[in-house]
Amino acid sequence: MAKPNKDTLLEWYRQMTLIREFEERCYQLYEEKRITGVYLHLYSGHEAVAVGAMAHLTEKDHTITAYRDHAQALILGVDPRLLMAEMMGRKTGVSGGKGGSMHLASPEHNFWGGYAIVGGHLPLASGIAFEAQYNDTGAVVLSYVGDGATNNGYFHEALNFAGLWDLPVLWLIENNGYGMGTETERAAGNPRLHDRADSYGVKDFERVDGQNVLEVYDKLGKAYDHIRAGKGSALVEVITYRYRGHGVSDKQYDTLKQKELAEWKANQDPITILGVHLLSEYKTVNEEDLAGIREMNVKVVDEAVEFAENSPFPNTLEELYANVYVD
Amino acid sequence: MAKPNKDTLLEWYRQMTLIREFEERCYQLYEEKRITGVYLHLYSGHEAVAVGAMAHLTEKDHTITAYRDHAQALILGVDPRLLMAEMMGRKTGVSGGKGGSMHLASPEHNFWGGYAIVGGHLPLASGIAFEAQYNDTGAVVLSYVGDGATNNGYFHEALNFAGLWDLPVLWLIENNGYGMGTETERAAGNPRLHDRADSYGVKDFERVDGQNVLEVYDKLGKAYDHIRAGKGSALVEVITYRYRGHGVSDKQYDTLKQKELAEWKANQDPITILGVHLLSEYKTVNEEDLAGIREMNVKVVDEAVEFAENSPFPNTLEELYANVYVD
Amino acid sequence: MADKNLPMREALRLALQEEMRRDERVFIMGEEVGQWQGTHKVTRGFLEEFGEKRVRDTPIAEMGIGGLAVGAAMAGLRPVAEFMTINFAFLALDAIVNHAAKVRYFFDGKFKAPVVFRAATGWGDQATASHSHTPEVIFAHFPGLYVCSPSNSADAYGLLKTSIRDDNPVLFTESIGLYRFPGPVPDEPDYTLPIGKGDIKHEGSDVTLVSYGRAVSWCLKAAKELAKEGISAEVVDVRWLRPLDTELIFESFRKTNRAVIVEESHQFYSFGSEVAAQIQENCFDYMDAPIKRVTQHDVPVPFSKPLEDLTYPDHTDVIKAVKEIL
Amino acid sequence: MADKNLPMREALRLALQEEMRRDERVFIMGEEVGQWQGTHKVTRGFLEEFGEKRVRDTPIAEMGIGGLAVGAAMAGLRPVAEFMTINFAFLALDAIVNHAAKVRYFFDGKFKAPVVFRAATGWGDQATASHSHTPEVIFAHFPGLYVCSPSNSADAYGLLKTSIRDDNPVLFTESIGLYRFPGPVPDEPDYTLPIGKGDIKHEGSDVTLVSYGRAVSWCLKAAKELAKEGISAEVVDVRWLRPLDTELIFESFRKTNRAVIVEESHQFYSFGSEVAAQIQENCFDYMDAPIKRVTQHDVPVPFSKPLEDLTYPDHTDVIKAVKEIL
Ligand SMILES: Cc1ncc(C[n+]2csc(CCOP(=O)(O)OP(=O)(O)O)c2C)c(N)n1
Ligand SMILES: Cc1ncc(C[n+]2csc(CCOP(=O)(O)OP(=O)(O)O)c2C)c(N)n1
Ligand SMILES: [Mg+2]
Ligand SMILES: [Mg+2]
Numbered sequence A, B: 001m002a003k004p005n006k007d008t009l010l011e012w013y014r015q016m017t018l019i020r021e022f023e024e025r026c027y028q029l030y031e032e033k034r035i036t037g038v039y040l041h042l043y044s045g046h047e048a049v050a051v052g053a054m055a056h057l058t059e060k061d062h063t064i065t066a067y068r069d070h071a072q073a074l075i076l077g078v079d080p081r082l083l084m085a086e087m088m089g090r091k092t093g094v095s096g097g098k099g100g101s102m103h104l105a106s107p108e109h110n111f112w113g114g115y116a117i118v119g120g121h122l123p124l125a126s127g128i129a130f131e132a133q134y135n136d137t138g139a140v141v142l143s144y145v146g147d148g149a150t151n152n153g154y155f156h157e158a159l160n161f162a163g164l165w166d167l168p169v170l171w172l173i174e175n176n177g178y179g180m181g182t183e184t185e186r187a188a189g190n191p192r193l194h195d196r197a198d199s200y201g202v203k204d205f206e207r208v209d210g211q212n213v214l215e216v217y218d219k220l221g222k223a224y225d226h227i228r229a230g231k232g233s234a235l236v237e238v239i240t241y242r243y244r245g246h247g248v249s250d251k252q253y254d255t256l257k258q259k260e261l262a263e264w265k266a267n268q269d270p271i272t273i274l275g276v277h278l279l280s281e282y283k284t285v286n287e288e289d290l291a292g293i294r295e296m297n298v299k300v301v302d303e304a305v306e307f308a309e310n311s312p313f314p315n316t317l318e319e320l321y322a323n324v325y326v327d
Numbered sequence C, D: 001m002a003d004k005n006l007p008m009r010e011a012l013r014l015a016l017q018e019e020m021r022r023d024e025r026v027f028i029m030g031e032e033v034g035q036w037q038g039t040h041k042v043t044r045g046f047l048e049e050f051g052e053k054r055v056r057d058t059p060i061a062e063m064g065i066g067g068l069a070v071g072a073a074m075a076g077l078r079p080v081a082e083f084m085t086i087n088f089a090f091l092a093l094d095a096i097v098n099h100a101a102k103v104r105y106f107f108d109g110k111f112k113a114p115v116v117f118r119a120a121t122g123w124g125d126q127a128t129a130s131h132s133h134t135p136e137v138i139f140a141h142f143p144g145l146y147v148c149s150p151s152n153s154a155d156a157y158g159l160l161k162t163s164i165r166d167d168n169p170v171l172f173t174e175s176i177g178l179y180r181f182p183g184p185v186p187d188e189p190d191y192t193l194p195i196g197k198g199d200i201k202h203e204g205s206d207v208t209l210v211s212y213g214r215a216v217s218w219c220l221k222a223a224k225e226l227a228k229e230g231i232s233a234e235v236v237d238v239r240w241l242r243p244l245d246t247e248l249i250f251e252s253f254r255k256t257n258r259a260v261i262v263e264e265s266h267q268f269y270s271f272g273s274e275v276a277a278q279i280q281e282n283c284f285d286y287m288d289a290p291i292k293r294v295t296q297h298d299v300p301v302p303f304s305k306p307l308e309d310l311t312y313p314d315h316t317d318v319i320k321a322v323k324e325i326l
Helices: A006-031 A047-054 A070-075 A080-087 A121-134 A153-164 A193-200 A213-231 A252-256 A258-268 A270-281 A287-309 A317-321 B006-031 B047-054 B070-075 B080-087 B121-134 B153-164 B193-200 B213-228 B252-256 B258-268 B270-281 B287-309 B317-321 C008-022 C046-054 C062-074 C086-100 C136-140 C153-165 C215-228 C246-256 C271-282 C305-311 C315-324 D008-022 D046-054 D062-074 D086-100 D136-140 D153-165 D215-228 D246-256 D271-282 D305-311 D315-325
Strands: A062-066 A111-115 A141-146 A169-175 A203-209 A234-239 B062-066 B111-115 B141-146 B169-175 B203-209 B234-239 C004-007 C026-030 C055-057 C078-083 C116-121 C146-148 C170-175 C182-185 C199-202 C207-211 C233-237 C240-242 C259-262 C292-294 D004-007 D026-030 D055-057 D078-083 D116-121 D146-148 D170-175 D182-185 D199-202 D207-211 D233-237 D240-242 D259-262 D292-294
Touching (some): A006 A047, A006 A070, A006 A080, A006 A270, A006 A287, A047 A070, A047 A213, A047 A270, A111 A121, A121 A141, A121 A153, A121 D062, A153 A169, A153 D062, A169 A213, A193 A203, A193 A234, A193 B193, A213 A234, A213 A270, A317 C305, B006 B070, B006 B080, B006 B287, B047 B169, B047 B270, B062 B121, B070 B080, B080 B287, B111 B121, B121 B141, B121 B169, B121 C062, B153 B169, B153 B193, B153 C062, B169 B193, B169 B213, B193 B234, B213 B270, B270 B287, B317 D305, C004 C153, C008 C026, C008 C046, C008 C170, C008 C182, C026 C046, C026 C062, C046 C055, C062 C078, C062 C086, C078 C086, C086 C116, C086 C136, C086 C170, C116 C153, C136 C146, C136 C240, C136 C271, C136 D136, C146 C153, C153 C170, C153 C182, C207 C215, C207 C246, C207 C315, C215 C233, C215 C259, C233 C246, C246 C271, C259 C315, C271 C292, C271 D271, C271 D292, C292 D271, D008 D026, D008 D153, D008 D170, D008 D182, D026 D046, D026 D062, D046 D055, D062 D078, D078 D086, D086 D136, D116 D153, D136 D146, D136 D170, D136 D240, D136 D271, D146 D153, D153 D170, D153 D182, D199 D246, D207 D215, D207 D315, D215 D233, D215 D259, D215 D315, D233 D246, D246 D259, D246 D271, D259 D271, D259 D315, D271 D292, D292 D315
Parallel strands (some): A062 A141, A203 A234, B062 B141, B141 B169, B203 B234, C026 C078, C078 C116, C116 C170, C207 C259, D026 D078, D078 D116, D116 D170, D146 D170, D207 D233, D207 D259, D259 D292
Antiparallel strands (some): C004 C182, C199 C233, D199 D233
């Protein structure tokens, strides 16, 4: 596993700051009622997890996740304009406006989408990996799992299939401390969630700090190696934190947990951590370079918003009935 | 935990041989079409498990299981006549003929019944234990779990509740090597099923030989002590074997696994093991005593069959509609 | 005593609160019912008042929630198990229809399962396809269960109390779209309503509008508008999908000889199908016109607001249907 | 070519076997489909012929089976996922109606899920309440899914091939009571039948009997007996609950002006409700009598043979219903 060089780290910095810019803009647009609906789950605070985990993906690998799915699409290179258009339910959105924030997907990028039923996508991940094994493609499926989702029957059955059949799935538990308002400790009989891997014959790679992209990258690398060596499914638990509560309609946790939130932002912000690392490691990188990247992202998201808001809404019966079935 | 004395062991011998007699008679009656239907799952071969496990139960404790439920009812002292009547769908049966072999129950004996959906009774066990905790009754719930059932989402969610809330449930995994025709190894990613307890914060008491009633009694005693000491839920995996295939309609496994079956019967028969122990341990016990017990059981089952076959069938619309609802 | 005026959310909250105060055996469990104060705020303040013993935040484990509630009910408690939304109760279908609804029958009356499964139902606010169902019928298909869905604050108050006090398992669904709507609530802690009895929400003589839950509000609005045109519509709110108050429906129909059945869900194998089938079979000689049904379009529910709006019916569709058969 | 004569079990087996030979992407998964040779022996010999790669014994994990099959289908395979019986598919309701039926719509056509969920359906042999359902309607309520249930060997053969070859998710149920019944099967490996098209199983002019699955056999038997009394009954087998061939039903009804709908399941919110509702709405002027429904009694299914027999209808109930409206 190659140690990331300066360019790689700068690319990661770009990805992480793009995610942050995109998510915070979504937040703002929601407040302004330019994005509507009840469900909009932001990735702010989690950036290092997805960036570090997905840096290992190759062309043929697959990604699937739950409703907190913006970051994965951005990292895989899905056009931010099409993503923002989906947030706004426009015809030009990646899902034609039918899916919204929770249902982004892009087959060209092997992004199998975001799903709204907690745990529902986990057996789908096993199924996608089943195809990879069936056709011996050598692909790996990266499946995100929320801490709350680990208590659902879907988790149990999906992981048992993966362990039993040695399916090439990497289960990435994003333990952000909460399922909506419920702390991991109040939901799991054993809150060391990675311990569950052993029940299924899934290799347990234990825990890693999700705010440090280098550590995430490192730990995940070992898990991918295990799978790519044909040794079967693997699991990693990543400790992270959400900056915007469960979803944008959830204000109470921002306030209830203000102190906790402030501490995470102050001491464990993934972007700050990577920025500091870049500046200290590489003389040739300075604050302006990083500021430049962030400004570039602002433009990208500006354009995305403009594109989205200038896109039409689907509104005909023909559009309504399109793609219920393959005809 | 008191070491079982001679009388206790003789009582266990009576229970085990009664179960065997009852089950083998059911088998015969099914062959003769005097018991009808597709589902009749026998406990022959498992006797030491239930007898050793239930010897610890007090008046206030509870028992719940799946469809392989004859033994539990017999051990708890449910009238064999009412049980046999239920096998035959008679009005006098414990469940009025509506439940049949899979749905025996007796509230007076705190026997919460047998259930036919694999895993379906597991959260019920947690719920019954929830009441015990809620009303601080000090009762323990003994819940049987098949090896195959441990791979179902119900198992995961029910045990997580028990571990999370420290519910007084003793999960007794009866690993008889098969779920219908599927070996434990072909169904569980990790076939050491007791390893799963740790995922839920349920105390793992590991494995015990289910053919030796003394070992079962001993191991289970430790698990009950844990629960009664208020330390929460516990799990024990018992290794046993079924003598009559999955159910009476399953002939293929008797034949397919003839050698395996013959070995278990020859070397690990729970009744033989206890019999030998009694005769070697106690000079005052001789083969005639044991034969006497077995003959007594034959009479008991003879009477049960006679009672059942002389009982009427329910057959009116009024009976059909009775007890759909509480009115 | 004087009525209070409360949104349905508060009427439900009051009913549940009073029942928990009245009966120690009643407790509430579900995702976010405690610290979060309830996703729909029906349990606001409960954790503070009743404590952790009787207000149980659960893991995201619907099949477990369903089954645990059944066991606790069999053992003598009166669980109120909240599914955050009815969509998640799909995962508890077996616990509800194969266990709660059947334990009494399996054992020929040896047990009872007095559990209330509460769930927010219906659509709106762009919740998208997997989160936008009004599927009461798929549960009500099965005997052994009662299925109730109130259409206003007073009914919500009385029906929830009825459901909690009854010894049978009840699936009690609450239209998300109605939570915020205010209405009078009798100031009467023992206010209950009979099981399986519907209610005439508006008298009329020209056409019968049959519905439940939020669809009742569309019918009432339609009735108002139709009145302006001199068309007198009677609005029958069945309140219960099981047992279904067919007598009340027939009585009204025998008077009006015309009916439109209105519901939020998909058309096929649904509420409207059963009611139309019942009417034509039992009131054949009274039929002056075909019975019409108003339902959502037969598609999963899309996110985009204009499409979502297109998916669902409202009072205008009811009016249209009425005019087609007058 | 000459037809073969096969029990429905063997017709299904042949269809599945030929499809697996034809298309490498087709595989079968489920509980006991391999070593055990299939609980209903539909996959007898498959493990030997196709090997462990394509014949997958699974753990007892219905929600996982359902979801895994959806993922594999999205990824390009053609899974045939067998639920040992439809009762266990209750645990996969979410995987079937909220995932298989919706992934295409969520993402506006970016994916397809060509999966066939097979399940033995119906009752009999004292399987008891939790194992005795014919609940096709609760799945067919949801758009995005097709629901098919054959009534004889030839249809089973053609419809299963159709379902496997189609790009949409199909719930394909097989009446346990029909497995053993023999019937001609076309000797034609590409024999498929159109989706959503029903079939007239017996021509008649006095009354239309509408049904699917095993209930069709009761209708045919009733038609035979009625013929002796000079009553000519037309038997419509819809074959598909979704899409439902209403046109065929209407055509027949416009000819006979009378109908009896026959099904194995409970009455409320069921197949008969939808068909009756559709007929009265679309053929009102052709109705000479109320449309009758024949269903099982509205109780969970008891074990005891005499009670079980009492629970279910048969051809005599069909005849009785017909005579009530002639
Ligand atoms: C089966 C199901 N139950 C409940 C919900 C409501 N719900 C949506 S997200 C969520 C919390 C999930 O928490 P976690 O898995 O930790 O993911 P996170 O939101 O923290 O990323 C819940 C309960 C749902 N969508 N699906
Ligand atoms: C949810 C569900 N799926 C499938 C079945 C069919 N079935 C009945 S028993 C059984 C095997 C269970 O094996 P195990 O849990 O080991 O119990 P055992 O029969 O060995 O005592 C299966 C698959 C069922 N009853 N319920
Ligand atoms: Mg979380
Ligand atoms: Mg077993």
